[in-house]
Amino acid sequence: xxxxxxxxxxxxxxxxxxxxxxxxxxxxxxxxxxxxxxxxxxxxxxxxxxxxxxxxxxxxxxxxxxxxxxxxxxxxxxxxxxxxxxxxxxxxxxxxxxxxxxxxxxxxxxxxxxxxxxxxxxxxxxxxxxxxxxxxxxxxxxxxxxxxxxxxxxxxxxxxxxxxxxxxxxxxxxxxxxxxxxxxxxxxxxxxxxxxxxxxxxxxxxxxxxxxxxxxxxxxxxxxxxxxxxxxxxxxxxxxxxxxxxxxxxxxxxxxxxxxxxxxxxxxxxxxxxxxxxxxxxxxxxxxxxxxxxxxxxxxxxxxxxxxxxxxxxxxxxxxxxxxxxxxxxxxxxxxxxxxxxxxxxxxxxxxxxxxxxxxxxxxxxxxxxxxxxxxxxxxxxxxxxxxxxxxxxxxxxxxxxxxxxxxxxxxxxxxxxxxxxxxxxxxxxxxxxxxxxxxxxxxxxxxxxxxxxxxxxxxxxxxxxxxxxxxxxxxxxxxxxxxxxxxxxxxxxxxxxxxxxxxxxxxxxxxxxxxxxxxxxxxxxxxxxxxxxxxxxxxxxxxxxxxxxxxxxxxxxxxxxxxxxxxxxxxxxxxxxxxxxxxxxxxxxxxxxxxxxxxxxxxxxxxxxxxxxxxxxxxxxxxxxxxxxxxxxxxxxxxxxxxxxxxxxxxxxxxxxxxxxxxxxxxxxxxxxxxxxxxxxxxxxxxxxxxxxxxxxxxxxxxxxxxxxxxxxxxxxxxxxxxxxxxxxxxxxxxxxxxxxxxxxxxxxxxxxxxxxxxxxxxxxxxxxxxxxxxxxxxxxxxxxxxxxxxxxxxxxxxxxxxxxxxxxxxxxx
Numbered sequence: 149x150x151x152x153x154x155x156x157x158x159x160x161x162x163x164x165x166x167x168x169x170x171x172x173x174x175x176x177x178x179x180x181x182x183x184x185x186x187x188x189x190x191x192x193x194x195x196x197x198x199x200x201x202x203x204x205x206x207x208x209x210x211x212x213x214x215x216x217x218x219x220x221x222x223x224x225x226x227x228x229x230x231x232x233x234x235x236x237x238x239x240x241x242x243x244x245x246x247x248x249x250x251x252x253x254x255x256x257x258x259x260x261x262x263x264x265x266x267x268x269x270x271x272x273x274x275x276x277x278x279x280x281x282x283x284x285x286x287x288x289x290x291x292x293x294x295x296x297x298x299x300x301x302x303x304x305x306x307x308x309x310x311x312x313x314x315x316x317x318x319x320x321x322x323x324x325x326x327x328x329x330x331x332x333x334x335x336x337x338x339x340x341x342x343x344x345x346x347x348x349x350x351x352x353x354x355x356x357x358x359x360x361x362x363x364x365x366x367x368x369x370x371x372x373x374x375x376x377x378x379x380x381x382x383x384x385x386x387x388x389x390x391x392x393x394x395x396x397x398x399x400x401x402x403x404x405x406x407x408x409x410x411x412x413x414x415x416x417x418x419x420x421x422x423x424x425x426x427x428x429x430x431x432x433x434x435x436x437x438x439x440x441x442x443x444x445x446x447x448x449x450x451x452x453x454x455x456x457x458x459x460x461x462x463x464x465x466x467x468x469x470x471x472x473x474x475x476x477x478x479x480x481x482x483x484x485x486x487x488x489x490x491x492x493x494x495x496x497x498x499x500x501x502x503x504x505x506x507x508x509x510x511x512x513x514x515x516x517x518x519x520x521x522x523x524x525x526x527x528x529x530x531x532x533x534x535x536x537x538x539x540x541x542x543x544x545x546x547x548x549x550x551x552x553x554x555x556x557x558x559x560x561x562x563x564x565x566x567x568x569x570x571x572x573x574x575x576x577x578x579x580x581x582x583x584x585x586x587x588x589x590x591x592x593x594x595x596x597x598x599x600x601x602x603x604x605x606x607x608x609x610x611x612x613x614x615x616x617x618x619x620x621x622x623x624x625x626x627x628x629x630x631x632x633x634x635x636x637x638x639x640x641x642x643x644x645x646x647x648x649x650x651x652x653x654x655x656x657x658x659x660x661x662x663x664x665x666x667x668x669x670x671x672x673x674x675x676x677x678x679x680x681x682x683x684x685x686x687x688x689x690x691x692x693x694x695x696x697x698x699x700x701x702x703x704x705x706x707x708x709x710x711x712x713x714x715x716x717x718x719x720x721x722x723x724x725x726x727x728x729x730x731x732x733x734x735x736x737x738x739x740x741x742x743x744x745x746x747x748x749x750x751x752x753x754x755x756x757x758x759x760x761x762x763x764x765x766x767x768x769x770x771x772x773x774x775x776x777x778x779x780x781x782x783x784x785x786x787x788x789x790x791x792x793x794x795x796x797x798x799x800x801x802x803x804x805x806x807x808x809x810x811x812x813x814x815x816x817x818x819x820x821x822x823x824x825x826x827x828x829x830x831x832x833x834x835x836x837x838x839x840x841x842x843x844x845x846x847x848x849x850x851x852x853x854x855x856x857x858x859x860x861x862x863x864x865x866x867x868x869x870x871x872x873x874x875x876x877x878x879x880x881x882x883x884x885x886x887x888x889x890x891x892x893x894x895x896x897x898x899x900x901x902x903x904x905x906x907x908x909x910x911x912x913x914x915x916x917x918x919x920x921x922x923x924x925x926x927x928x929x930x931x932x933x934x935x936x937x938x939x940x941x942x943x944x945x946x947x948x949x950x951x952x953x954x955x956x957x958x959x960x961x962x963x
Contacts, residue, residue, distance in 0.1 A: 178290065179270040181209035181227075181260055183253050184278040186217055186467040190458040192278040193225050194451070197458075199276075200226040202285045207270070211235070211260040213253040215469040218920065220786075222463070232256045235263040238351065244470045245498040246488045247354060248481060252470060254328070254365040255354035258346040265335045265343070277329035277417060280388075281451055283406065284414040288384070293334045297380035299342065300332035301369060302388040307396050314433055315392045322358040324366040326381075329417050330388050331369075338376050345375075352492060385409050390417035391430040394444070401443035416447065423452035423460055464913035466887030473503045476870065476879045478566040486528040507572040514545040519577050522548055525569065526555055552577055553723045560694075567694075567719060568875060574719040578712070578729035597626040598956075599656030599683070600649075601672070602663055604632040607640045607827055608763055608799075609854045610690065613713065613734050614662035615646050617688065620735035620945045622649055624953060629656060635675050636668055639765060639800060640827045652679060658956060659683040661707070663690050666700035673706055684708050684959065688732070689717065692770060692851040692872065693893070696720045697900040709959075713852055714873035730955060733876070734852065737945035738861045741834035749824065749836055754791060756922050759840035759864075761797035761833075761855050764804040768811065769897040773798075775846040775911055777815055782915035784820065790922055793820045795840055799827055838862055842921050842928070846886060846914055848906040850874050857943065860935035865928040867917050871907035877943075882935035884917045886910060 180199055184192045189210075196208050208227035215231060216223065223229050232252075237243050237259050247255055257275060264273045272293045274286070292300055304327050309316040315323075333339045346368060354364050361367060373379050382388075385397045385408040397408045406413040420430030426448045429436035440448065472478050483506065487498060494502060506525035513522025522530075522542045530536050530551060540547040556574045559565050598621055602614025618630045630649040634641065654676060664672050666689050673680065685707040691697075696717075704710060704725045711732035712718030722729040746753050758780060762771035773796055780794045796815070801808030815821040828836065837843065843859035844867045850856075853874035859866050860877060868878040870885035878885055887910040893901035921928045941947060 180274040183211040185214040190460040193458040298338040298378040301326040328366040386411040477568040571715040578722040666703040716873040735948035736943040755793040757840040779914035783918040
């Protein structure tokens, strides 16, 4: 329920805003504020410092549409920082959830005005967008207010714009007559009535919907001259000059000052300007690109220099507090729109509770197949897209199947959805009612229950997964055997920890092909034909990229079911093959490693140690150790005096000698980076990890993320790219997810990578997290404790074997 005042201020009865102006001018209190999220603090700093240099007498504020973060010097500005959550916006979490970052920044504007006028008692208040530079004193604007204006507005255009180029008369009428990058107000009843009306509107309707006559906070101001007789329109060409009106004035420069026609340039609005491309005025228009006049070119260069000096580009985008659910899942446009349109009165905090609602069954949709459930979020997307709504009826089972397959296969790439919003639907889809269980009907009690086939003697990750699977099931009541695969293996094969279970025959009624990839599965099956008995065959494939290679899909014709080790793999396969695709995590229970001293591995005792390990056979481009090195060095530069080192364990470099040499050269002269190369036995590997203080994985893609999982199981804090399979494990509660952007895989970087994407982790964010783990040991300890508990509860041997037995029981009962 909204709780806004209708405007019963004691100032309501003041006929004009200049009442009482006979008081001495020096008693007048003036405030100026801007609004930004953390990522725009560099621009806000430039604005605030430009105003402070010209008007040291004005009180300055920054309305932070975000939460403060620990970043040295970020808020060291001559202004008071006010977090949006603290200014009394009703139903704040609902308010923040419904808007994207641009909408949210604009929506809090009237609330900041009221806060400064009413709570702080300022007589005049100015708002400036953070991407404005003030070049001259604002005396004329102050005088307009002192002379009786209630509000000051600057129009986008001072003359008609009748051409076809954008902006023109038509585009400006859609966006709003006045530019709300600037607004000045006097404290009076007329103003407060406008502000409170504006607050009521923006509490629910600060959206970019120009077709509906709404453009965030701005379009509403078209009505204000009709509501406020004392509102004044500022026609000065030197006020709020920007790309939308620059073409109508003659810009001149004299020394360090500029003029617009014959008027001083008081403030310039750099809307859409990127200082990395200073020859382009704005991203919003094709005008003024690479053809600027000398005065404009000089002004852009001057502003770009100020932005870089203020720290432009240094702060990670991940710092936006209202961009994700509590779980870490990114909140897309469609979810915010769904919230506004269908559940605006949601009880409680939607950042905590709304994600689960997305995955609940909608009131429509066929119920014939239990693995096809039309969720609330799918329903919203279907309603939003007319082409789906007109062609497909979710009450029709076949149509619902098509809608579900689109959602699982294409919605993420087409609509920018976090894969974590896709996975619950994929998990359900992968478990059809009636698998083919012909072989399980056999009752020959002389055969073992399960054969686990895999690279059981291979020391690399593919071998570890197979051994975890075999050893876990071997602790159950089932008769379980293992069969080692040597075909095509070039890695070290010295592991003998599963030797007691190994047999020469694949005799199990259920045959699990553990971590034998789909490209190798046909060859393994062919090679094993002489020892392969009939059975219910389960493939446990590994794959890292977001799309499974279609060339490999026919390999699954030879199996009855797929067990996906991660939700990442399950999602990519479930709609590609007509077989059950069950999410079945790998058991990750680890025997406590021997506590070896750091000196055993040649490691220093007086350093905080970060750790990463990788196999050159797994492709250095995907594992991205160079990114970890760069992030570590950046952390070191930002945290002078911190005693830290980076330990990188490698193996199989002789299979990629050029890449190994290049990597060694990258770190050779750095005394704080320690390389350990070669094959270690299992116990030594875990002991090495346990010697370190934090594991860092800035991978571009992962199908499992074994080093991350092992660190969590050992209670070691983890910093990990927030992408691909490791999102099953690392959340804001269990570790430190690193922000990223998606980039195209370049030719030759990875097999079957053509046309695919992977993550480019934000190294600045990773460096900040590395520094935070060192400084905030209590937070790191708490997350590591949660991670260890999470692994034991959801990936421990007991939990996983229980899931495996439950699935095998389902198959047996069906048979």
